[in-house]
Amino acid sequence: MGEFTGRLMVSSASNLEKLDVAGVRMIGKFYVKDGLILRTRQLEGLRAVEAATPGILKHSSFLREVLLIDLVATLYRKPPPLSWLKELRKDLRLPITFAGGISSLSKAEAVISAGADRIAVNSILAENFSFGRELIDAFGSQSVIIQVDVRKFEGIYWPFSHSSRVKMEEPLTDWLARLDEYGDCEVIVTSISAEGTGRGFPEDLIQIVSENASRPVVLSGGHGDVENILDLNSRFPGVSFASSSMFLSNPNPLTQKFAT
Amino acid sequence: MIQVIPVTGHSNTQSLVSALEEAQLKYCVVGRAKDFHHDWPVVIPGVGRFGDGMKYLRDSGFGQLLREHRGLLSPMVGVCLGMQLLFDYGSEGVGQRGLGIFSGYVRKFPASVNRPSLNVGWRQLHWSAEQPPPIEAAYFSHSYRATEVSPDELLAIASHNGESFPAIVKKGGVTGFQFHPELSGSAGVGLLKKYLSMAL
Numbered sequence: 001m002g003e004f005t006g007r008l009m010v011s012s013a014s015n016l017e018k019l020d021v022a023g024v025r026m027i028g029k030f031y032v033k034d035g036l037i038l039r040t041r042q043l044e045g046l047r048a049v050e051a052a053t054p055g056i057l058k059h060s061s062f063l064r065e066v067l068l069i070d071l072v073a074t075l076y077r078k079p080p081p082l083s084w085l086k087e088l089r090k091d092l093r094l095p096i097t098f099a100g101g102i103s104s105l106s107k108a109e110a111v112i113s114a115g116a117d118r119i120a121v122n123s124i125l126a127e128n129f130s131f132g133r134e135l136i137d138a139f140g141s142q143s144v145i146i147q148v149d150v151r152k153f154e155g156i157y158w159p160f161s162h163s164s165r166v167k168m169e170e171p172l173t174d175w176l177a178r179l180d181e182y183g184d185c186e187v188i189v190t191s192i193s194a195e196g197t198g199r200g201f202p203e204d205l206i207q208i209v210s211e212n213a214s215r216p217v218v219l220s221g222g223h224g225d226v227e228n229i230l231d232l233n234s235r236f237p238g239v240s241f242a243s244s245s246m247f248l249s250n251p252n253p254l255t256q257k258f259a260t
Numbered sequence: 261m262i263q264v265i266p267v268t269g270h271s272n273t274q275s276l277v278s279a280l281e282e283a284q285l286k287y288c289v290v291g292r293a294k295d296f297h298h299d300w301p302v303v304i305p306g307v308g309r310f311g312d313g314m315k316y317l318r319d320s321g322f323g324q325l326l327r328e329h330r331g332l333l334s335p336m337v338g339v340c341l342g343m344q345l346l347f348d349y350g351s352e353g354v355g356q357r358g359l360g361i362f363s364g365y366v367r368k369f370p371a372s373v374n375r376p377s378l379n380v381g382w383r384q385l386h387w388s389a390e391q392p393p394p395i396e397a398a399y400f401s402h403s404y405r406a407t408e409v410s411p412d413e414l415l416a417i418a419s420h421n422g423e424s425f426p427a428i429v430k431k432g433g434v435t436g437f438q439f440h441p442e443l444s445g446s447a448g449v450g451l452l453k454k455y456l457s458m459a460l
Contacts, residue, residue, distance in 0.1 A: 020382075025380075025381040025382070064381075064382055064399075065381070065399070086274065089274050089275060089278055090278050090281075091278075093278075093279060093282065093442065093443060093444070093445050093446060093448065093449055094399075094443055094445065095399055095401065095440070095443045096275075112274075112307070113273070113274060114274060115274035115275060115278070117275060117307070117401070117440070117443060118401070137309075138308070139307060139308060140307060140308050140309055140341075140403075141378060141403055142307075142378055142380065142401045142402050142403055143307050143308075143401070184371060184376045184377050184378045184403060185378065186378060186380060210374070214371065214373060214376060215376050215378065216376050216378050216380060237374070238374050238375070238376075240380075240381065
């Protein structure tokens with residue numbers, strides 16, 4: 001079903017093609033719950049938009065990679081939705097990263113066996129930091145993404161776990177330094193306050209996460225403007241982007257003509 | 261019948277078999293060496309570490325069978341780690357001998373500030389042959405790449421942090437993809453089908 005034909009070099013046309021030509025890595029991020037795609041704002045589920053499998057397949061021609069985040073799996077201690085993942089994998093010929101409720105090696109194994117290519121973890125690391133190393137040793141650093149959900153509190157950025165409900169014990173800069181112990185695996189940083197607003201990823205947060213970055217960084221939250229993404233891509237080479245609202249907006253900003 | 265050999269417990273078998281189904285290729289996942297056929301095509305997917313993959317191939321007996329198969333009677337395809345295992349040697353972990361079907365060494369990309377070794381995402385392919393190219397870009401997810409590869413065996417290259425590295429290698433009936441054709445859209449599925457079905 002994946003309609004993307006592997007052509008990145010095109011001369012003009014849509015915003016999506018412009019991102020491709022500029023070498024922007026844009027990940028389609030979908031918050032899911034019980035087989036539904038959720039519209040979110042600041043990591044709170046606002047409403048279900050559509051059934052997840054047909055919804056994601058419908059967007060597949062605009063997608064290059066997919067990040068699926070089960071918003072409530074950790075909160076409610078629910079197992080990963082393996083049968084749904086397997087169903088999606090059957091029809092989607094694009095990379096899938098899955099996040100939500102992966103709290104053991106056996107759950108990670110089950111998620112990958114169901115069809116995910118990569119797994120992402122956040123909350124479990126606050127309780128058991130060595131679990132990140134266990135995952136990397138088992139699956140390789142290319143298959144593990146560390147999620148860091150971030151919010152500013154009294155002028156300082158702090159990481160949060162459990163879908164932004166629990167503030168972690170050390171500030172973001174210290175947490176990022178600790179993540180160096182995991183080597184070069186990718187980190188996806190979500191600005192909780194910008195998420196779902198379309199008002200742009202906070203510039204001061206980009207500075208913090210890209211400074212001396214020895215690992216690939218994905219910026220998530222607030223993306224809505226293609227020209228802003230192109231600007232960030234040129235000023236912070238090497239960073240990647242993840243967005244849900246760019247794919248769920250109607251009309252889809254990625255299919256619009258690039259503003260010249 | 262295409263034989264899928266999952267070289268670690270963590271291989272992305274589901275992605276690969278879904279692509280084989282889309283390509284309408286018959287396959288079976290082979291877990292025991294005694295079920296292996298030397299005259300059937302083979303695909304080796306892979307997620308994980310070089311050392312773990314080679315340990316599995318050694319302990320299971322598949323290693324020797326794959327060396328004997330080497331694409332002589334029917335095609336052999338390696339994907340990502342499955343491609344890297346086809347080389348002489350891999351430096352991941354303590355360092356291991358590979359299957360030695362291709363000459364070369366699998367090493368980690370050098371890393372520096374803002375230039376991580378991990379290469380994830382869609383990358384342009386530059387083909388040495390095959391005009392027009394059957395696919396112009398593909399999805400990569402790896403930190404290691406093959407080095408010291410014979411130029412005659414390079415079918416396509418890609419680049420990461422300014423370094424060109426082998427994206428597709430081919431030697432007789434054996435083809436190795438450093439990227440994931442099964443995750444590279446319909447064109448990637450077509451590529452997988454082409455090299456698993458080619459006449460020898």
